[in-house]
Amino acid sequence: MTSFNDIFRKQSWKDITSSIYAKTDKDVEQALSAEKRSLEDFKALISPAAAPYLEQMARMSHELTLRRFGKVIQMYVPLYLSNECNNICTYCGFSYDNKVRRKTLSSIEIMQEVAVIKKMGYDHVLLVTGEANQNVHVDYFKKVLELIRPHFSHISMEVQPLDLEDYQELKPYGLNTVLVYQETYHEEDYKKHHPKGKKSNFLYRLETPDRLGQAGIHKMGIGVLIGLEDWRTDSFFTAMHLDYLEKQYWQTKYSLSFPRLRPFSGGLEPKVEMSDRELVQLICAYRIFNEEVELSMSTRESERFRNHVIKLGITSISAGSKTNPGGYAVEPQSLEQFEISDERNPSQISQMIKEQGYEAIWKDWDFSLTS
Numbered sequence: 001m002t003s004f005n006d007i008f009r010k011q012s013w014k015d016i017t018s019s020i021y022a023k024t025d026k027d028v029e030q031a032l033s034a035e036k037r038s039l040e041d042f043k044a045l046i047s048p049a050a051a052p053y054l055e056q057m058a059r060m061s062h063e064l065t066l067r068r069f070g071k072v073i074q075m076y077v078p079l080y081l082s083n084e085c086n087n088i089c090t091y092c093g094f095s096y097d098n099k100v101r102r103k104t105l106s107s108i109e110i111m112q113e114v115a116v117i118k119k120m121g122y123d124h125v126l127l128v129t130g131e132a133n134q135n136v137h138v139d140y141f142k143k144v145l146e147l148i149r150p151h152f153s154h155i156s157m158e159v160q161p162l163d164l165e166d167y168q169e170l171k172p173y174g175l176n177t178v179l180v181y182q183e184t185y186h187e188e189d190y191k192k193h194h195p196k197g198k199k200s201n202f203l204y205r206l207e208t209p210d211r212l213g214q215a216g217i218h219k220m221g222i223g224v225l226i227g228l229e230d231w232r233t234d235s236f237f238t239a240m241h242l243d244y245l246e247k248q249y250w251q252t253k254y255s256l257s258f259p260r261l262r263p264f265s266g267g268l269e270p271k272v273e274m275s276d277r278e279l280v281q282l283i284c285a286y287r288i289f290n291e292e293v294e295l296s297m298s299t300r301e302s303e304r305f306r307n308h309v310i311k312l313g314i315t316s317i318s319a320g321s322k323t324n325p326g327g328y329a330v331e332p333q334s335l336e337q338f339e340i341s342d343e344r345n346p347s348q349i350s351q352m353i354k355e356q357g358y359e360a361i362w363k364d365w366d367f368s369l370t371s
């Protein structure tokens, strides 16, 4: 069976980086005026040469998003189920070598958390865990999905990558969306950031979106952790991966995220800093390259920045997030995976969205319409 790896193996990180940095004004202008943008055009849009075109890119991104998605922003919230993890990841507060108290929520605790989330108005929840297969496994996920399915119209998951059969098994339990971020496509440095645990298997992670497509999962989210490597090259690989997936699994929906490394207990400093202006450039470049893809922004980003980008191409946003298991009700003081930046509650975010002439939507799509 073919996978993205077949294409990935033919690429050279070094050559791609050089070709992005070699793009000129002419390449950018050509990309902006093209009817349909190629991956070469995407390189031009994320290149340093595109920086002076940011206003034009922002206008274009705004118009394309409006045309495809209307004036709505979807709201979602993470529910951290567990901070147990057998992996060492250099950038994460839940890393195995970080001596913190570990916790996996029980059924009763999950329902306590759900009660608070429902009170906030949410109908779309993102389940998050570390990777601890001894306690947090497919049977645990099935139990959680059964428990919470009556309370949400859309359930997303950001957990360890699973086998094809596992995704096939979970789908009937109400699993709608799976997020799996490659973190970085720089294979050598990926190994440095993931020295221990199943996550150190670069290829298994790289091929996870293929397994999701084969399992017929409704939507998948991909992306990298910005700050680990050159953001331009990593974002190019993300766009290339998306391009491949859309052609291979055309019935699946896609979303992209662009998290920047945030402080956490015992934390890693970003190797590469990305400015706010550069993040705006990337958001606009993704939208101009791909009119269909959903673009998601979490509470990692600041209040000011999130206010600013609402109209530039973003289609979903989280608010009131807690990044620790039990953070909403059971154990609010436990260790967070990372510090959030925008601390406004969901109704404040909803109000901010309204003030910009948009509407906050509290669910993604209605499961009952498709089952």
Ligand code: SF4
Residues within 6 Å of the ligand: 085, 086, 087, 088, 089, 092, 093, 094, 095, 096, 129, 130, 131, 199
């Ligand atoms: S990023 Fe995920 S896999 Fe890595 S240490 Fe954190 S929770 Fe575990």
